[in-house]
Amino acid sequence: MPIAAHRVDDGQTLVIRVDGRFDFSTHQAFRDAYEQADPAIKRYVVDLSDTTYLDSSALGMLLLLRDHAGGDSARISIENCNSDVRRILSISNFEQLFRIC
């Protein structure tokens, strides 16, 4: 499964893993992962440990998640990026919108 989600921290945090290519083909699955989750979720973690590639539609999906999670008040961190993925996030200056580790 390219997208897998599970809850931690007493159910308050949703961790979404993206396996392989994070591009337009994962659009629906990624959306389903957070839209169908419990509305009581307070924090989101996007785990990119196994993400090999990220393109502009993935950036768009992250923005959609942020919008869903409350926009400016959203708490989202993007974790375990490899150097290519990190570079892309950095060029787009997404650290201004997300916590990136």
Next chain:
Amino acid sequence: MSGEFSPSQTLNSFSGSAEPSRLRILVAEDNKPDRMILCALLQKLGHEVFEVSDGTAAVDQFHEVDPDIVLLDAMMPELDGLSAARQIKSMAGERLVPVIFLTALTDPKELARCLEAGGDDFLIKPFNRVILDAKLNALDRMRRLHQALAEQVDQVRQKNEQMLAEQKTARRVFDNIAHTGSLDAPNIRYHASPMSVFNGDVLFAATRPGGGSLVFLGDFTGHGLPAAIGAMPVAEIFYGMVGQGFGAAAILREINAKLRRILPVGMFCCGAMLETDSRQGLVRAWNGGLPDAWLLRGSGERVAIPSRNLPLGVQSAENFSTSMVVFQVTPGDHVLLMTDGFPESANEQGELLGESGVRQVLAGLRSPADAFDALMLRVREFTGQPEAADDLTLCCVAIPELEQARPSTRKPSDAEPIGPADWQCVYEIRERTLSEFNPLPLLLHICMEVPGLRSRSGEVYTLLSELYNNALEHGVLALSSDWKNSPRGFALYYEERQRRLSDTDGHFIRFSLSHESRDPGGRLRVICEDSGAGFDFAEHSARASKTRSIPGSSYAGRGLELLRRMATHFHVHGEGNRVEIVYDWEPGREDDD
């Protein structure tokens, strides 16, 4: 014009319980009694029957009869059933016309041969009414399913063609808006995708009314129509605002706000803006989401201009930053802008050229002027394809010699030929507004209400902008343009300017504008006063004549010359913090002469 696309019939409606329809059936059977029985059977089942007695006749009459189903005896004289079946199938073309073989054969191998010849089923003699009915219904169901599918494929194909045509139209509309710019200026070289491909990249260039140019490179997420839709309002904003005298910061703010409003969440535009001011010898740059832009100095020094901002259309207006990096430049310097199609070009092995690839090319240049060609060559070499360049945009702006930078004239809009000819107004900005608001576009707009001044927008803007910049930098901020003589001083100047702008309490700049008609022509009078300690114009102009040879250093001196040259009269009152110009104009002698 185009509504929702829905298939003509859902495929689920092809269940076995569908009502049997009246079919047109062609029967080819040479055995007369058999033929009689079969035709009677078919008619009893409610179908319309056409009978022939051999294969040739079946083929000959196929088109005219236009049957839904064909029943062929497998072994006939003349053209036997199998050959007739093949011919009929090819005549039916894309349509599925089921063929049932009538046979007394019982050998499985022989029966298989019938199906291999193109038959869809066989009916073994003796003819059984129940079986015949069932087979006809089954094959008709198959036929209708096939037809529905073919119709859907057709519809999809048509919709696709329609969408492509719409995209082409959108592209043409877009090009009409985008190509009112000055990408064909001699100091700009660019490569953009060919007309047939709309890859979401936009490239705009315009000359500013006071001289200098503005270039915007944008890369919209997505391709085709969604990208084009975002590009059009941006083009309108860009060209509209440049003409009115707005600078890069204001235009960026407007573009960001517009895109944020109209684009859905998740869509955005990576962009870079370049504002050149050759009179002042500087360049301002903003990069939000594009790969590094590059300043290539004639000296060989290369300065990267990395993306420091979120792409346009993402950030809210309150949080959007328009702060730009400022560089001192001299003629012969070049600035490169590119979209990510460049570093993301791939070779046959799937390796990317990457930012390191770009840096390599730049490191190997003999002169900045070679950069454009070298990069285009490299990308074609690397990918091994001439059309690799379809998905990337590259722009190289050369800093021109000062003489080339002339104030340009905004194309006259569709505004009215009649406007105020005798008027006056005073516009004063104070305190914090001094640091937050640039009054020039508004002042220019007021002057442009005079029809006769519209074709002189370049000169008028230059006059206003010289007066304003003097008043702000030398008057209110008390900055000395001597600082700009050295590269370090240049950076210090702008740092200090930024710092002093944050504390403008107690200061003001006041413009008094008046215009009277002189029939023919008119007289525009502009008085600019500031709260500064004064500025010794006389001393400065004397010093300016000595330092003229240092580019960028004699800005103030050049500015004064410009004012003196353009205005009919030029007075400095008081301590130097009150400057008056009189600008007379006559119809028939315009900016471009």
Next chain:
Amino acid sequence: MIDQPHLDEAALAELRDVMEGDFGMLVDTFLADSRARLRHLHQLLEQKDSDQLAKTAHSFKGSCINMGATHLSKLCAQLERAGKAADLSAAARLLDGVEAEFAEVASCFEQL
């Protein structure tokens, strides 16, 4: 020699139902058609054209079975096989059998 019916009653009933008023015409057509076919078979035998013989026998077999003349159609099938095997002497013998059975079938039809 098993005494088999020359005509299948069920098949006949079905035919009557299907053909309705044209049943008589069907029978006449079949009888005339079959006599012509039998003459043709004799010619082919004389010409030693075993291939055409097989084809004609096959065709005859088909119409017999449609008319409910089951036994006759089986004999035609045997004749067809002989033709395919190019066994002309067997074909000759079988053809006589076919003729005889047809005569029976014809008289059954005429008695309807």
